[in-house]
Amino acid sequence: MKHFLRDVFVVIVGLVIFSAVATCIGLMGIVGTMASSGSSAGVQDGSVLVLNLQGTLQEQASDATPMDMIQGNGEGNPGLTDMLSAIQKAKSSDKIKGLYIESNDMGMDMSQAQELRDAIVDFKKSGKWVIAYGKQYGTLAYYIASSADKVYLNPMGMIEWQGLGTTPIFLKDLYNKFGIKFQVFKCGKYKSATETYTEDKMSGPSREQAQRYVSYEWNTIVDAVSKSRKVSARDLNTYADNLITFDGAKLYEKYKLVDGLLYNDEIKNVIKKKLGIDKDTDIPQATVADMQTIDNSTEGDKVAVYYASGTIVDEVPQQNAFMQQQYIVGDDVCKDLNDLAKDDKVKAVVLRVNSPGGSGYSSEQIWHAVEMLKKAGKPVVVSMSGYAASGGYYISSGANYIFAEPTTITGSIGIFGAIPTSAELQKKLGIKYDAVVTNKNATAGTPDLMGLAMLSPFTAEQSQKLQTYIDQGYMLFKSRVAQGRKLSMAAVEERAQGHVFVGADALKLKLVDELGGLDKAVAKAAQLAKLKKYYAQDYPAPKSFIEQLMDQTDKSKGTLLDEKLQSILGIYYAPFMLLQNVEAMGPVQARLPYIITKKK
Numbered sequence: 001m002k003h004f005l006r007d008v009f010v011v012i013v014g015l016v017i018f019s020a021v022a023t024c025i026g027l028m029g030i031v032g033t034m035a036s037s038g039s040s041a042g043v044q045d046g047s048v049l050v051l052n053l054q055g056t057l058q059e060q061a062s063d064a065t066p067m068d069m070i071q072g073n074g075e076g077n078p079g080l081t082d083m084l085s086a087i088q089k090a091k092s093s094d095k096i097k098g099l100y101i102e103s104n105d106m107g108m109d110m111s112q113a114q115e116l117r118d119a120i121v122d123f124k125k126s127g128k129w130v131i132a133y134g135k136q137y138g139t140l141a142y143y144i145a146s147s148a149d150k151v152y153l154n155p156m157g158m159i160e161w162q163g164l165g166t167t168p169i170f171l172k173d174l175y176n177k178f179g180i181k182f183q184v185f186k187c188g189k190y191k192s193a194t195e196t197y198t199e200d201k202m203s204g205p206s207r208e209q210a211q212r213y214v215s216y217e218w219n220t221i222v223d224a225v226s227k228s229r230k231v232s233a234r235d236l237n238t239y240a241d242n243l244i245t246f247d248g249a250k251l252y253e254k255y256k257l258v259d260g261l262l263y264n265d266e267i268k269n270v271i272k273k274k275l276g277i278d279k280d281t282d283i284p285q286a287t288v289a290d291m292q293t294i295d296n297s298t299e300g301d302k303v304a305v306y307y308a309s310g311t312i313v314d315e316v317p318q319q320n321a322f323m324q325q326q327y328i329v330g331d332d333v334c335k336d337l338n339d340l341a342k343d344d345k346v347k348a349v350v351l352r353v354n355s356p357g358g359s360g361y362s363s364e365q366i367w368h369a370v371e372m373l374k375k376a377g378k379p380v381v382v383s384m385s386g387y388a389a390s391g392g393y394y395i396s397s398g399a400n401y402i403f404a405e406p407t408t409i410t411g412s413i414g415i416f417g418a419i420p421t422s423a424e425l426q427k428k429l430g431i432k433y434d435a436v437v438t439n440k441n442a443t444a445g446t447p448d449l450m451g452l453a454m455l456s457p458f459t460a461e462q463s464q465k466l467q468t469y470i471d472q473g474y475m476l477f478k479s480r481v482a483q484g485r486k487l488s489m490a491a492v493e494e495r496a497q498g499h500v501f502v503g504a505d506a507l508k509l510k511l512v513d514e515l516g517g518l519d520k521a522v523a524k525a526a527q528l529a530k531l532k533k534y535y536a537q538d539y540p541a542p543k544s545f546i547e548q549l550m551d552q553t554d555k556s557k558g559t560l561l562d563e564k565l566q567s568i569l570g571i572y573y574a575p576f577m578l579l580q581n582v583e584a585m586g587p588v589q590a591r592l593p594y595i596i597t598k599k600k
Contacts, residue, residue: 048098049287061078101145231257303349308351309353312330330365351399408503408506
């Protein structure tokens, strides 16, 4: 009965969404048919590769959701892997004459932006041209676009250039208003994830590490833009301090941030001139999807690239069965990795990790599955994306070799538990409970009516037991790191305590082996497996739009409900979802020290 109201809510929401889906599946089919009929049958000679920076950059491409369709984005969300592959293929293809970057602003992690920019810089080594154009540039979008030979902006456009910042959220007083309090158990002075629920501001250690990674990211952006645009780092920082975001497009030319102001039709003429075609001729274009149809060799041995993106959970929270939050579900990932271990065609595995962590239990299970891959004679190489922190680092630590981007957020070796109690809320609502027990601790941890918090806090004795349990989890985590990284327990402790590092610092501390992206990780995996000829294949295969709608067991994707919730809650969405997900994560969590909210 404890989940009765929640289950009823889920059923009602499911019926509403299913009804909406049923009415639009036919329309989606028509839209899909139209999109298919309009796609290019191949890449034409003399084409320009179009890189459209809009939406949210995911590790893998995905079909459009209903919200994408409503917003006119029928192509769905782009995938970083496909973009990198398209740029690499375009570099060597005689059919591609240049690269056109169109910025409509895109949500992404700093390390994803860095990997994409590096690929564009490498593309230019071919001697082919790169032109960027934007209606507006977010900071990361401009960081990418600045690598182009020429950067143009719409006369009514804007460049967001004001520095970077992070704003941890503190919800103690909010929860107190509702009669909810948290009991906290943790290891490590830097493990400050619990501060969200217990403090009013950042602790000293938390502020110290946040300042480090934000400053490192900003300096990386400034240094790259300075070299590409030939503007001093001092001037770029002055521009940020002066908030030139609102100075107007004409002044951006003066600041040498753009090469010209052009309307949409005018930038087309610039591209046509580059291609050597007249103004009345259509521009031969190749999309990222078009580039995936060429040079897809499957000769040689297979290197599996397995994507692990999102929060690590034991199971998808029941109330989120229809939501679009990404999860790394322990049992699912273990099954997939075990299947790869048994697959004779797979000779090596690259684990692509983009996770702030989550369940300590599932992190251990995935670590074990990685060990089984190695025992099966298949080298495992980790490629860290935006985040591989706490549980994300836990599942990475046993790999044969680890790559990170310089700006990857990693480390955070620590464990904590944050247990909400609703005793005061129950009292305010006039809800009373009685109990019959056989032993004194029989009702410890009893959930409230909604199953989201405990009825009463742990006693001193119970708290000590739970802290001991947390300490054991911390020791196990450190032992996994010591074993995988070949470090002493003392050396691991120096790097642990929940301390967050950027990839460049993690390299110095021997927490990672090399800086680089996914392509380097695949090459290293092939080298470790002693493969002469190989190809990479992605796992798990992305599901189609219809599969996402109809397969309710695929909890890593979702629908309109979550997107609507995000639009309503804004920056409060992440802490709200963390509270909702506590049950699915288990009592011991290995998560990033705080919820990070940053601008694009």
